Amino acid sequence: MPELPEVETVRRSLETLTVGRRIDRVDVRLLRIVRRPNPVEFMARMQGARIEAVSRRGKYLLFDLGHDVLIVHLRMEGRFGFYAAADPILMHTHVIFHFKEDMDLRYQDVRQFGTMDLLAKSDLEKFIPLSSLGLEPLDAHFTSAYLKEKLRTRRAPIKAVLLDQSVVAGLGNIYVDEILFAAQIHPERMASKLSMKDLTRIVDASVEVIQHAIQLGGSSIKSYVNGYGQPGSFQYALRVYGRQGQACLRCGSTIYKGRVAGRGTHVCLSCQKAPRAATIR
DNA sequence: CGCCAAGTCCGGGAGC
DNA sequence: TGCTCCCGGACTTGGC
Numbered sequence: 001m002p003e004l005p006e007v008e009t010v011r012r013s014l015e016t017l018t019v020g021r022r023i024d025r026v027d028v029r030l031l032r033i034v035r036r037p038n039p040v041e042f043m044a045r046m047q048g049a050r051i052e053a054v055s056r057r058g059k060y061l062l063f064d065l066g067h068d069v070l071i072v073h074l075r076m077e078g079r080f081g082f083y084a085a086a087d088p089i090l091m092h093t094h095v096i097f098h099f100k101e102d103m104d105l106r107y108q109d110v111r112q113f114g115t116m117d118l119l120a121k122s123d124l125e126k127f128i129p130l131s132s133l134g135l136e137p138l139d140a141h142f143t144s145a146y147l148k149e150k151l152r153t154r155r156a157p158i159k160a161v162l163l164d165q166s167v168v169a170g171l172g173n174i175y176v177d178e179i180l181f182a183a184q185i186h187p188e189r190m191a192s193k194l195s196m197k198d199l200t201r202i203v204d205a206s207v208e209v210i211q212h213a214i215q216l217g218g219s220s221i222k223s224y225v226n227g228y229g230q231p232g233s234f235q236y237a238l239r240v241y242g243r244q245g246q247a248c249l250r251c252g253s254t255i256y257k258g259r260v261a262g263r264g265t266h267v268c269l270s271c272q273k274a275p276r277a278a279t280i281r
Numbered sequence: 282c283g284c285c286a287a288g289t290c291c292g293g294g295a296g297c
Numbered sequence: 298t299g300c301t302c303c304c305g306g307a308c309t310t311g312g313c
Contacts, residue, residue, distance in 0.1 A: 059288080156302075165288090
């Protein structure tokens with residue numbers, strides 16, 4: 001479940017491990033991972049390319065290859081590992097980037113949900129999933145005024161809207177629950193009805209939670225590790241996610257788990273006051 | 282054994 | 298009427 005803090009942590013590790021290296025050969029072992037171009041062209045175009053930089057936008061990783069850019073989405077369980085070329089190939093290894101120095105960058109994904117897109121840098125704006133992303137939560141322009149405008153017409157519950165990548169880029173199920181708990185806002189509040197004060201609380205909570213999570217290298221709930229194979233430690237700092245049945249760290253009442261926007265949703269019903277129409281109350 | 286978990290896309294349907 | 302918005306299903310497979 002890599003969300004922004006996990007993807008950012010992976011980015012930092014891959015930056016150290018791969019920038020400046022030249023790709024000798026790419027081996028696509030599971031075709032569905034590569035969405036475009038076709039796998040033959042994908043492998044051919046990357047051969048000989050040098051990794052100039054590794055950046056991130058929302059939950060997407062971007063490998064700058066000079067003329068082209070490789071865009072990777074890890075979805076739920078995608079991960080990268082750095083190996084000696086002679087190391088045994090583990091299960092669920094779907095794409096291998098071989099470097100000159102007998103080192104490999106390997107993409108592993110039990111769920112096979114992750115995606116790779118290779119495009120010319122000049123076509124980057126045409127890549128809809130990327131070009132339609134909203135602001136990063138740590139962007140200075142991510143403010144209550146920005147959210148007010150974005151949420152003006154949105155009648156969906158605030159949780160669904162914060163999961164919408166065109167509103168804020170990089171939040172997923174874990175951090176939205178954490179942010180709404182920190183902001184003391186019920187996930188089923190209608191987005192368009194939130195006051196500027198509410199929105200300010202959401203912005204402040206977003207910055208605080210996401211910064212803290214990056215500091216701790218992300219949350220390793222299930223399988224997440226960075227490019228060095230190291231887990232994060234923010235799972236120990238989670239205040240509401242996965243704590244159903246336990247005491248609220250703020251008020252002591254019991255954390256409840258329900259369902260909002262089709263997602264498992266954790267709330268403290270004392271700290272996060274339910275609106276009249278709420279199903280979790 | 283059947284359900285759940287995750288993020289995104291897509292189609293159908295609701296609502297303004 | 299036409300558009301925007303919302304929700305649920307599909308994708309996948311391991312774990313409970």
